[in-house]
Amino acid sequence: MKAQIELANQDNSSYRKLKDRIFFWFIVVMSVVTISPIVMIIGKLVVKGFRQFNFNFFTQTTPDTFEAMMAVSQGEIIPGGILNGITGSLLVVVLASVMAIPLGVIIGIYLYENQAKRYAGLIRSIADVLQGVPSIVLGLISYLWIVKHVTTGFSALAGSVSLCIMMLPLIIRSTEETMKMIPTSIKEAGLALGVPYYKIILRVLIPTGFSGLMTGILLAISRIIGETAPLMLTTLGSPVVNMNIAKPTSAVPLLIWEFYNDPNMVDLIWSSSLFLMGFVLTLNIISKRIAAKRRTI
Amino acid sequence: MTTVAMAEKQVKMEERIVDIKNPVLSIQDLSIAYNKDKYAVKHVNADIKKNAITAIMGPSGCGKSTLLRAINRMHELYPDIVTEGKINLHDDDILKMSTIKLRRKIGMVFQRPNPFPTMSIYDNVIAGYKLNGIKLKRAERDEIVERSLRNVALWDEVKDSLMKKGTFLSGGQQQRLCIARALAFQPEVILLDEPTSALDPVATAKVEDLLVELKKDYTIVLVTHNMSQAARISDYSMFMYLGELVEYDKTKVMFTNPRDSRTEGYLTGKFG
Numbered sequence: 001m002k003a004q005i006e007l008a009n010q011d012n013s014s015y016r017k018l019k020d021r022i023f024f025w026f027i028v029v030m031s032v033v034t035i036s037p038i039v040m041i042i043g044k045l046v047v048k049g050f051r052q053f054n055f056n057f058f059t060q061t062t063p064d065t066f067e068a069m070m071a072v073s074q075g076e077i078i079p080g081g082i083l084n085g086i087t088g089s090l091l092v093v094v095l096a097s098v099m100a101i102p103l104g105v106i107i108g109i110y111l112y113e114n115q116a117k118r119y120a121g122l123i124r125s126i127a128d129v130l131q132g133v134p135s136i137v138l139g140l141i142s143y144l145w146i147v148k149h150v151t152t153g154f155s156a157l158a159g160s161v162s163l164c165i166m167m168l169p170l171i172i173r174s175t176e177e178t179m180k181m182i183p184t185s186i187k188e189a190g191l192a193l194g195v196p197y198y199k200i201i202l203r204v205l206i207p208t209g210f211s212g213l214m215t216g217i218l219l220a221i222s223r224i225i226g227e228t229a230p231l232m233l234t235t236l237g238s239p240v241v242n243m244n245i246a247k248p249t250s251a252v253p254l255l256i257w258e259f260y261n262d263p264n265m266v267d268l269i270w271s272s273s274l275f276l277m278g279f280v281l282t283l284n285i286i287s288k289r290i291a292a293k294r295r296t297i
Numbered sequence: 298m299t300t301v302a303m304a305e306k307q308v309k310m311e312e313r314i315v316d317i318k319n320p321v322l323s324i325q326d327l328s329i330a331y332n333k334d335k336y337a338v339k340h341v342n343a344d345i346k347k348n349a350i351t352a353i354m355g356p357s358g359c360g361k362s363t364l365l366r367a368i369n370r371m372h373e374l375y376p377d378i379v380t381e382g383k384i385n386l387h388d389d390d391i392l393k394m395s396t397i398k399l400r401r402k403i404g405m406v407f408q409r410p411n412p413f414p415t416m417s418i419y420d421n422v423i424a425g426y427k428l429n430g431i432k433l434k435r436a437e438r439d440e441i442v443e444r445s446l447r448n449v450a451l452w453d454e455v456k457d458s459l460m461k462k463g464t465f466l467s468g469g470q471q472q473r474l475c476i477a478r479a480l481a482f483q484p485e486v487i488l489l490d491e492p493t494s495a496l497d498p499v500a501t502a503k504v505e506d507l508l509v510e511l512k513k514d515y516t517i518v519l520v521t522h523n524m525s526q527a528a529r530i531s532d533y534s535m536f537m538y539l540g541e542l543v544e545y546d547k548t549k550v551m552f553t554n555p556r557d558s559r560t561e562g563y564l565t566g567k568f569g
Contacts, residue, residue, distance in 0.1 A: 183411070185407055185408075185409055185411040186411055186413065186414070188371065188374070188405075188407060188411070189407070189411040189412075189413065189475070189478075190413075190424075190428060191371060191374070191396075191400070192369065192371060192400055192404065192405035192407075192479070193400065193401075193404075193424060193425040193428060193429070193478070193479075193482070194396065194397040194398065194399070194400035194401045194425070194429065194482075195397075195425075195428040195429055196397060196429075199428055199429070199430075200428070203427075203428055204413060204415075204428070207415040208413070208414055208415050210415070
């Protein structure tokens with residue numbers, strides 16, 4: 001008894017404080033280690049790419065090798081920009097989104113409505129498998145389907161089909177998860193007013209989960225906008241601004257690859273990467289903002 | 298079973314059922330099963346009086362919510378549900394009506410306030426019309442919103458913030474908003490499924506006063522977990538136990554002189 005009281009009275013707070021300190025600093029160091037790559041990447045891109053980041057960069061198409069070589073040899077910045085890449089990326093991503101968003105949202109809602117059904121389970125596993133398919137394989141498939149048989153040539157459409165397949169599983173799962181978060185009481189409120197079920201989906205569930213759906217869609221877009229491998233096999237690339245979906249088209253990640261292969265264009269690699277990185281980062285921040293607003297539920 | 302026993306059972310059944318003339322709702326031998334042979338509601342017979350509050354009491358899992366939901370067929374949301382028997386609204390069999398029409402005649406308010414989170418207070422009240430695509434002139438809409446909100450004594454509190462989201466209101470206000478939403482169609486019957494169980498005592502008192510006020514124009518059926526609430530505001534009470542309607546009588550009679558020992562046990566707090 002006496003021993004127990006003594007034990008209880010023993011002052012080991014200094015030991016506990018020390019333990020607390022050690023863990024605190026351990027966590028601080030680990031956090032810094034974790035975020036340092038992103039800081040270093042952005043820092044490098046800004047330092048290396050800033051020089052090329054001017055008005056022409058966004059309004060002119062890529063220069064040819066000779067122009068670039070002349071500029072580099074005289075120590076000037078490389079003329080021209082990546083307008084053909086920006087417009088091409090937009091064209092391909094918009095096309096892919098137009099195909100993937102309605103399809104993905106519809107399938108996601110189907111999965112939510114039929115949680116326990118075997119067919120829904122199958123679709124869900126297929127979506128999971130699809131998410132793991134290497135993007136270059138999707139490029140090959142799109143090459144076989146579209147480039148060979150539909151547009152009979154490299155085209156923006158072929159690129160967007162492969163990107164659409166990449167977006168689908170992301171949108172399907174995020175839609176299903178968003179729908180699951182909406183309380184059933186909201187659905188019941190609509191049903192108790194005698195509203196037909198399809199109208200509840202369209203006018204109650206989708207608006208209520210809108211921020212969740214948007215978050216999923218934006219993250220899917222930021223995921224595909226940097227894809228290079230499937231585009232090499234499908235859109236090929238183009239030195240001019242192309243808005244025809246049946247013609248070869250450039251894209252920002254494709255341009256980065258082309259600049260990498262051309263010793264005279266090295267400086268453009270960094271500015272293009274900076275642009276791409278900034279774009280993806282912005283999309284991510286916007287989707288985070290929207291997600292934070294979903295507290296309405 | 299001998300004929301004598303049958304006759305005795307018949308007498309017992311009739312004894313339990315209060316005599317209500319011209320009922321709004323008439324529930325006849327209603328049984329509901331979620332799974333085969335697992336009945337949540339067993340052979341319930343009851344008539345519901347017009348312009349009165351009828352409370353359904355009973356311990357958890359006794360089938361009171363299922364019975365209430367069956368009245369506007371919200372119980373059909375569960376797959377594989379089996380419904381036997383009949384429920385008549387006046388002379389129409391509700392099990393044969395379209396749910397869309399039925400639910401406009403029989404409104405419902407739920408346990409937790411559930412205003413549509415994307416809609417303003419105004420749009421929440423008018424949601425029944427809006428979501429069903431019923432076109433109204435602006436003046437008509439304004440009138441319906443004001444009348445419904447006045448009915449639930451919410452008008453003075455929200456008339457300056459009608460365009461704010463419904464979810465900004467306090468819990469009690471939200472629940473009154475949900476009642477207003479149900480009233481907008483001017484239904485004949487309002488079903489309430491433990492409408493005050495998520496509210497504080499002050500908000501509860503407001504909702505209770507409101508229900509007493511509303512019974513002048515509407516027929517109210519209320520499920521409650523709370524015996525004293527049933528005693529305070531209801532005119533008729535049902536006591537359900539394990540899916541059976543054990544006793545159905547005027548509230549005063551049931552609370553002072555219960556006929557069944559199970560009712561007495563529940564009312565005196567021996568179980569439930």
